[in-house]
Amino acid sequence: MPILQRFLSKLKGLSKDQFWRNAGNLFSGAAIGQALPILIFPLLTRIYPKVMFDVYFIYSGIILLTKIIATLQYQFALLIPKKDSDARSLLVINGGISVLVSFFLTILIFSIAPWISQFIESKELIDWLYYIPLSTFFLGIFECFMYYLNRLKKYSLITYGRVSKGLILVITQTAFGLTGFTIDGLLYGLLLAQGISAALMVIFTIKSDPKCFVYTRGNIGDLLRKYKDMPLYNTLISFTNNLSNQLPVFMLTNFYGSGASGDFGMANKIVNTPMGMIANSVGQVYYKEINEIMHSKRDLRAFTNRLYRNMFRIGLSPFTVLIFAAPWIFSWLLSDEYVTTGYMTQLLVPFYFISFMNNPATGLLTMLNRQKAGALYQLALLAGRIIALGTGVYYFDNVLVTIGLFSGVSLLFNAYLYLYLIKLAGNPPRTYHG
Template identity: 30%
Template sequence: MIKNFIVLLSANTIGQAIPFFIYPLLTRLYSPDDFGLLALYMSIFTVLSIFSNGRYEYAIILPASGDDAKSLLLLTQIINISTSLLFLGFFISMPLHIAALIGNIAIARHLWILPFSLLFFSLNSALMQYATRDKQFTSISYSEVSRSAVTSAFKLLLGFTLLNEAGLILGTLAGHICGALVILFTLFKLTGRLKLNLQWGKIKKIAVQYYAFPTFYLVNALTNVISGTLPVFVLTRWFSLTAAGLYSLGMGLVFTPVSLFSNSLSRILTKEITDKYNLQQPLTGALKKMLGFLLVSGTLPFMLVILFSPHIFRILFGNEWTEAGYYLQYLSPWLFMLYLTSPFNFIPNLLSKQRKAMIIDLVYLLLRVVSLAIGIYFNNIYLALLLYSFTGFLILGYSLVWYFFLVRKHDIVMRHVEQIL
């Protein structure tokens, strides 16, 4: 487990170091408005990506049979291609109407790019789950590093042209394409086992077997993503595109490393816990050890962010970006709890508790809408971000306690079964 985690963490560290070191250049090539438009593009992208694979990619790791896993992989790409074509027709036919609905006309000329981003991102996501199942963590690391490097290089090079915000968006697309192609190539090269047979009867059977993923889990994920992207939509429509850009820079520098670090842990932990679950072994010990590691590794960095982020932003990115540091101070409590909770998000899926997880996320979304609405009512962006962060801290804290309750209950039941046998 430790070796695999180090492989993924090293890749993610390199992947994050690349954009971190070019951010001081990007903030001088692009304006806060440019970053705001990228944030709006990525928010739309993130919401739509929930539908691209039907959430079946998260089932790939679960079957004991390798053929079932390959059928799930094929199923995800049938859905991916279909939804990408649907979105392409939708965005080409009515870009101005969609942009007006969102509240920013400038995004209209970039909407046609979204389906291509979705296509390659979703392919990459499904292949990463397959690689995790097959313990091909080297493939994942190659994909992460190459995606980050290509994204950063394109953003930087296009920043010297007259493309403005289009440079940021096209750089993101280039990264998605590269990440998908690299993991596809390395899986073929390292394993030589990615041979897929299109059997419609098998695919239909497997789709029905894992129906919970496009039903409960999709709704769960959609509410979670809408909850996470709400600030960008709210800041763009009711405050300013500049505010959205400042918010996105702060979040990009902290949320993305937190997310990638947590995802590295989650991939390893998911495999370990799933194996223990299939072997009917206790789960609580491994989860406690992981939580202890997260607490020790995360407390000091987040304290530094809370205390010094405005000064850091002013020094690294210039005076016009100082405000992003203040935004980050308000958001840090939520981000810290997100750091602690994210690696355990697979627990409800493993223990078939998707329904309650969906209810929790619906409550989470409702509370965040109320939080941001209060900020809009008082025309106070700081109040909006503070309440948004506070509700996130509370709900994620409750979720973390619930995850451990589920695992502890599972272990107790397993002990009783062993005693009976």
């Protein structure tokens, strides 16, 4: 009992820390915004056929990849400049890149969709591909304006934007399903939620900084060159990371059918999404904190060690419950059709846990200009996961063994990443903070 009491007192102590209060503010919005769609899943799984969820998760996996190139990762640079004029110029750069990327994606998809249709059996998925540029644009705008609001420390406005997105998604997807749009209702609801939430972020930014679009034209080229490592390496890092995370969706679809990929997608949605919200919310505040620590020359390693300890405390209880009770939880929450999702979750939990702890600290790679090391890590992780999935498919031909190998390789790589990040925090370079 004394151990448990000390553990609980440590968790309560987080509420007194300004860093964790800011992270909690961001998380509250993310939690409500993401919890609403998850809570409505038991209803949606009874409105929409399971095959449409399989298509929905494949589409979601694709736009997670295109989201990476929506701004070429220049949104991370918004937190770094001391001068507000530079940050405003970077905001304009981000918006312009989002427009251009979406335009080129439109041309690309309309050019290759007829060819792709020869290899994809799902007509619904082919039809949905044409909406990828629009989703990509909305996600890019949302991201860059969210990071600008983060720079301004307008955490409550970020919260409102996320809550609005979740609420709109729940209302529209439910309404479309109940009115008979059981084929495309999930997509239409998603697009409306993405579009409205992006518009809200723009409005909130203009109200917070009426001069946000005032920029110095001569700064554009200098800023593009100064932060060139972000599109060069961050885009590669994030794209490779998301591709390797979505590998099971694409490979399971090919070898075991869309039902298997749907089970993996549902596990990701129900488990990794809420825990990812916590990690991402902490990470956004941590990005800002790294900048301030480096400028004030405080102890970054000590701060990062405290971050890891607190992330462990936060994640221990939910992940412990999942590793023992996930099949029962999914069967009860959704239906007996999803019990396999629970078994997959049990296999993924060890990897999810250490990834949850690492997530906020990966901001060190960007803020300390170690994107090249991050890119090499992600490429190695991608190769390792391909080997793991290939081994599971060709040597065992069992979907759960395949997922277990994927999780095991991911766990080992994340353990290495933890050691590297702690070492980096102990001897941080000052490329951006000299």
